[in-house]
Amino acid sequence: MNQTRPKYTNKTYPVMLGRKLRRVYVWELPVRVFHWLNALAIVVLCVTGYLIGNPPAIMSGNEASEQYIFGTIRFIHFAAAYVFFFNFLFRIYWGFVGNKYARWRNFIPTTRRYWKEMWEVMKVDIFLERCREHVSVGHNAMAGFIYFIFFLMSGIMVITGFGLYASMSTWWFPKLFAWVPGLFGGDFVLRNWHHALMWFFILFTIVHVYLVMYHDYVEGRGEISSMGGGWKFIEEAQFQEDLRDTEEQEQKKKKEAAHH
Ligand code: HEM
Ligand code: HEM
Numbered sequence: 001m002n003q004t005r006p007k008y009t010n011k012t013y014p015v016m017l018g019r020k021l022r023r024v025y026v027w028e029l030p031v032r033v034f035h036w037l038n039a040l041a042i043v044v045l046c047v048t049g050y051l052i053g054n055p056p057a058i059m060s061g062n063e064a065s066e067q068y069i070f071g072t073i074r075f076i077h078f079a080a081a082y083v084f085f086f087n088f089l090f091r092i093y094w095g096f097v098g099n100k101y102a103r104w105r106n107f108i109p110t111t112r113r114y115w116k117e118m119w120e121v122m123k124v125d126i127f128l129e130r131c132r133e134h135v136s137v138g139h140n141a142m143a144g145f146i147y148f149i150f151f152l153m154s155g156i157m158v159i160t161g162f163g164l165y166a167s168m169s170t171w172w173f174p175k176l177f178a179w180v181p182g183l184f185g186g187d188f189v190l191r192n193w194h195h196a197l198m199w200f201f202i203l204f205t206i207v208h209v210y211l212v213m214y215h216d217y218v219e220g221r222g223e224i225s226s227m228g229g230g231w232k233f234i235e236e237a238q239f240q241e242d243l244r245d246t247e248e249q250e251q252k253k254k255k256e257a258a259h260h
Contacts (some may be wrong), residue, residue, distance in 0.1 A: 022235075023233055024234045027230045028099055029229060030098065030102075031101075032228070032230060045081065045201075048080065049194075051194070052077060060134075074181075081161055081162075084154070085158050101138030101139070107145065115141075117141035118141040122142060137232065138241065158175065160190055162177035163178075163179075163183075
């Protein structure tokens with residue numbers, strides 16, 4: 001009997017035993033489209049931005065006036081910048097109209113519970129303690145808060161980027177940012193800020209991709225594929241708890257509204 005068993009059985013991963021899972025639609029299509037457009041735009045912005053900051057000496061026998069490599073690199077940076085910017089604006093809007101997992105409440109720590117959950121996640125994910133982690137249906141509190149910082153940084157990248165672009169562009173929109181270089185003490189300082197902040201996005205990506213894989217592996221709830229199809233597999237008890245929380249919050253809101 002034992003010989004016919006596959007190598008990885010429930011015995012190997014007791015966490016899988018007797019789990020009743022429910023398929024929950026967590027990330028709506030607009031959130032998924034935002035995610036992948038944003039990820040792609042940032043990779044392109046980091047690569048082209050890095051090249052702008054550290055231009056390689058490209059050796060070529062061609063006549064200089066026939067070359068436009070740097071023009072192309074800068075064009076790609078600016079095109080990706082527009083995609084990044086409008087996608088970001090769209091996500092801000094979706095934080096007001098999207099489902100409960102997409103809303104701004106998930107990103108901003110305003111309650112005691114939010115801070116408590118952040119601490120629990122920290123104990124498991126960073127200190128690797130073996131206690132039972134709070135398993136949330138959407139983003140966990142720590143992830144939500146880091147995404148909040150991520151969105152703030154995105155805003156700063158847009159302001160510094162368009163600030164640099166204002167004097168290079170003929171369109172009215174970037175010119176709206178013409179006041180930015182003055183605020184930072186000139187183009188040179190502004191460029192250095194814009195450059196240094198790129199490293200936040202590189203660090204974020206490394207930690208983010210690691211943690212997403214870690215959660216996918218440890219929890220076995222389809223974490224990675226949830227950003228593809230939108231669905232996660234949630235334990236029934238956990239799902240019911242999440243439902244109760246939502247109802248409680250909605251009742252609280254109604255009470256507050258009635259009070260006013
Ligand atoms: C995550 C987003 C972004 C990253 C990682 C990024 C990265 C960079 C880096 C590393 C540089 C080189 C700075 C240096 O000279 O050392 C740069 C230049 C620049 N970036 Fe960005 N950038 C981003 C978003 C934007 C946005 C939204 C705009 C808006 C138009 C923008 C416009 C510019 C401009 C105008 C330059 C100067 C180009 C030049 O002088 O040739 N960037 N970027
Ligand atoms: C292989 C690459 C990637 C995978 C598999 C991936 C997967 C995921 C997953 C599963 C989530 C939801 C996790 C949660 O609940 O906390 C998520 C959220 C997020 N990821 Fe990624 N990601 C990748 C790359 C990136 C990159 C390169 C960026 C940007 C630099 C990024 C930015 C974000 C942001 C901002 C969110 C929050 C989404 C929202 O609520 O709007 N991801 N990602």
